[in-house]
Amino acid sequence: MTLATKLGVSKSWQPAYAAAARPTALEREMAAFEAKSILVPLGGADWQRTSGHTFETNTAEDWATIERQSAIYHRDRQAREVLTFLAASKDEPSYGWQTNNYGHSLQTATRALRDGADEDMVVLSLLHDIGQNIAPVTHGEFCAAMLKQFLSDDYLWLLSYHTVFQRYHRFNHPTSDRLGREKFRGHPAFELTAYFCEKYDQNAMEPDYPTLPLEAFQAMVYRFFNKEPRFVGRR
Ligand SMILES: [Fe+2]
Numbered sequence: 001m002t003l004a005t006k007l008g009v010s011k012s013w014q015p016a017y018a019a020a021a022r023p024t025a026l027e028r029e030m031a032a033f034e035a036k037s038i039l040v041p042l043g044g045a046d047w048q049r050t051s052g053h054t055f056e057t058n059t060a061e062d063w064a065t066i067e068r069q070s071a072i073y074h075r076d077r078q079a080r081e082v083l084t085f086l087a088a089s090k091d092e093p094s095y096g097w098q099t100n101n102y103g104h105s106l107q108t109a110t111r112a113l114r115d116g117a118d119e120d121m122v123v124l125s126l127l128h129d130i131g132q133n134i135a136p137v138t139h140g141e142f143c144a145a146m147l148k149q150f151l152s153d154d155y156l157w158l159l160s161y162h163t164v165f166q167r168y169h170r171f172n173h174p175t176s177d178r179l180g181r182e183k184f185r186g187h188p189a190f191e192l193t194a195y196f197c198e199k200y201d202q203n204a205m206e207p208d209y210p211t212l213p214l215e216a217f218q219a220m221v222y223r224f225f226n227k228e229p230r231f232v233g234r235r
C-alpha cells in the first residue's frame with residue numbers, strides 16, 4: 001500500500017506508473033531500489049551506527065552517539081556544501097547575459113571586496129543569488145534563510161529585498177516597476193540595499209571584468225560559517 005493510498009489522497013497527482021496494469025521497467029527498477037536498505041558509510045573509522053532506526057526507538061546511548069558524531073560531522077560542512085553547490089554551477093549556460101550565475105556571483109563578490117566591504121558583505125555578495133535557479137522568485141529570501149544565523153538584520157533585509165531594488169536599474173525595461181523600492185524608503189537598510197544593487201549587483205555581468213576565482217573567497221566562507229551564530233537551534 002502506498003502512502004497516498006493509506007492517507008486517502010487523490011490519485012490525480014500520482015505518477016502514471018502507479019496506475020499501469022503491468023509494472024513498467026521504471027516501476028520495477030524503483031521497487032527494487034526502494035526494497036533494498038541503503039547503508040551509507042560512516043563519517044569516521046571508529047564511528048558507530050545507532051541501534052534504533054527511528055527517533056522513537058533510539059536509546060539514550062544512541063542519542064549520545066549521534067550528538068558526539070554530529071558535532072564532528074557538521075564542523076565545516078555548511079561552508080563546504082555551500083561552496084560545492086556554487087562550484088557545481090560553474091559551467092552552466094547563460095540565458096542571455098555575458099556571464100552565467102556563477103560568474104555573476106564571483107563578480108559581485110569581487111566588486112564588494114575591491115570596494116573595501118566587510119567580510120560579511122563579501123560573502124553575502126558571493127552567495128546572494130545561489131538560489132537563483134532553484135527558487136527563482138524567492139531567491140533573496142532563500143539566501144537570507146540560509147545565512148540567518150550569521151548576518152545582521154540589515155544584511156538579511158538587503159538579501160530579501162535586493163530583487164525589488166534591482167528593478168530600479170532596468171532603465172530600458174518595458175514593464176518593470178522601477179520605483180517599487182520607494183515604498184521602503186526610510187527603512188534602516190534602504191541605502192545599504194540601494195548601494196549593493198548599484199555598485200555590486202546590477203553591473204556584475206561584465207565579461208571582461210577581472211573577476212577573482214572561487215578559491216579567492218574560500219577561506220572567507222569557512223570563517224563566515226564558523227562564526228559564533230546569532231542563535232542556535234530552531235526558531
Ligand atoms: Fe538576485
Ligand SMILES: [Fe+2]
Pocket residue numbers: 104108128129201
Ligand atoms: Fe545578483
